[in-house]
Amino acid sequence: MNPIRALYEHRDAKVDRPALFDGETTLTHGALIALVECAAADLATRGIGPGDRVGLCARNSWRHVVAYLSILRANAVWMPLNPRNGARLNSDFQARANPALTLIDAASVEAAGASPRPLPLEAWLDGVGDASPPAILDEADAPFALKFTGGSTGVPKGVVQSQASGAAALRSLSDFYGFTADDVNLAVAPLTHGSSHYVLPVLAAGGAHVLLPEPDRAAILRELKTRVSTVFMPPTLIALLMGEAAFAPADFPRLRHLTYSAAPMSPDRIAQAIHRFGPVVSTLYGQTEAPMTIAGLSPADMTDPDKRAGVGRPFDDTPVRLLTAGGDLVERGEGEIVVGGDLTRTYYLDAPELTAASRHDGWLKTGDIGRIGEDGLLYLIGRSKDLIITGGYNVYPGEVEAALNLHPMVREACAFAELDDVWGERLEAAVAASPDADPAVITAFVRDRIGPVRTPKRLHILPDLPRNPVGKVVRDDVRALCRQSQTRPLELAR
Incomplete structure (x- = not known):
């Protein structure tokens, strides 16, 4: 119909x-x-x-x-x-x-x-x-x-x-x-x-x-x-x-x-x-x-x-299964949530090619990791993707980082989420920039390009972003550093 x-x-x-x-x-x-x-x-x-x-x-x-x-x-x-x-x-x-x-x-x-x-x-x-x-x-x-x-x-x-x-x-x-x-x-x-x-x-x-x-x-x-x-x-x-x-x-x-x-x-x-x-x-x-x-x-x-x-x-017309790490589809237990119907x-x-990659034997792979108990209730454990859900909107770190990196004072950027009672997940970002960089100017620049939803609520100015031994910026390490160090954040009004 x-x-x-x-x-x-x-x-x-x-x-x-x-x-x-x-x-x-x-x-x-x-x-x-x-x-x-x-x-x-x-x-x-x-x-x-x-x-x-x-x-x-x-x-x-x-x-x-x-x-x-x-x-x-x-x-x-x-x-x-x-x-x-x-x-x-x-x-x-x-x-x-x-x-x-x-x-x-x-x-x-x-x-x-x-x-x-x-x-x-x-x-x-x-x-x-x-x-x-x-x-x-x-x-x-x-x-x-x-x-x-x-x-x-x-x-x-x-x-x-x-x-x-x-x-x-x-x-x-x-x-x-x-x-x-x-x-x-x-x-x-x-x-x-x-x-x-x-x-x-x-x-x-x-x-x-x-x-x-x-x-x-x-x-x-x-x-x-x-x-x-x-x-x-x-x-x-x-x-x-x-x-x-x-x-x-x-x-x-x-x-x-x-x-x-x-x-x-x-x-x-x-x-x-x-x-x-x-x-x-x-x-x-x-x-x-x-x-x-x-x-x-x-x-x-x-x-x-x-x-x-x-x-x-799950709704009656929408079957849900869990795809285990071993590739099995199960009705109870833990795994990636897959959906049919x-x-x-x-x-x-x-x-x-993306459509094909999102399917497993005809089931849609959600990218979410879940658990279904004996009572049939579905629980979310985590997300296999880097998706940030802030205020009900989906935001991906890559699009935020791309906008931050366009600013002439930003050498490198890394976006991440922190738990927040109001936003669910609060979008934050750290940028490698000189100490005199103005967070308000940078966030206004980002807001103009990709809108307020994808603008970080807090922007941390760092001299450099931390890297692992192979030279890769690790998101969790950046988040931890911002929590621990005396960075200079800009927090936007809610």
Whole structure:
């Protein structure tokens, strides 16, 4: 099934119910469907058809949702571009993907970077006429989305997700949450990332989304205390909310799922969140190559302290095994987590060799090391890659180091992570530079090139980076030196 068909489920029953809340703007399900169809028809008149990639760079808004759905309704391939990536990365992504069109809202024009065929989002939607869209195409292996992630060397990898993969994530989310027409989901995490997966299952049930363009903590708490029943956000934001104001579970009468994902959360922090928000905390485990729903841990499971260190139970349609060091696939024990099912019907853009290397007898190798106990619960032990997950975003040291090394005062750079109660993992870096090098100038330089997410929260100035006997810079040694020595760090405001 093409995931866009979920938009039409229970159409007659929900036509007059609200679907999107964005400030003073409210769209009903009927109005949303009509606008999506007109916008999809307009895309078709512009030559956009099956397989064509359409970039979308925008903050969270009702227009963002309409554009996302209209791309899918036109049978095109949705290519999200997070404004927080910065212009250089988004330019690189578009050069790699060569989108037929890129929709850009007014707030993201600069961040979108160089687009071969840009189209202002607001003017476009204001100008769409009344026309019928093309027929929906159901092709399980047809591309549904193209999402870019980092690589261990800092080179971006494009992941092409199929209709089958998108539909599998949709089914699992619907089962996990049991969405109904009474649900109101708060979309505060960027729709260019995991938050987008909630759009269709909530709408399919007749529920609604509240859209926030920025993670304003006062606005988030206001929504959580009134109409919101489900919300997805990184652990960073949950930690910041708990430090923002005094509140207790009774303040959230409708909240039934406060879901974190994209980064780990310590058992102590989970206990604190349950104490403050109530028994509503849940988590999901996935990755771009197997989006969002490899495993999930429900609020009921979270009430058991012994289970909080886990990431959940595999979803029914998504088998999970462990690949041992000896090359065996096992259901219990320890090893690299491998995943099967429709969720993994993805591949790397223009990189068949990488796609092949990511598979073992048809199973997707996640690169994560895990353990599955007799109760079937999945635990993450570590990562076989150098991935840093900070504030819910994936960052690879290589891309940070490459940007640091461009600064004329930096001779060499090494990025690493430290555990942090707010960020999950705090991105830090050490650079070999002269003592008069200004950390603020260097970090501003990096921020301009690769955006704030990939800018180190702490920058250590060292005369030289430590090396092992064969002359290689060892990341763990750099981290240890920065902990022990009296370096001159710059710590950015949270």
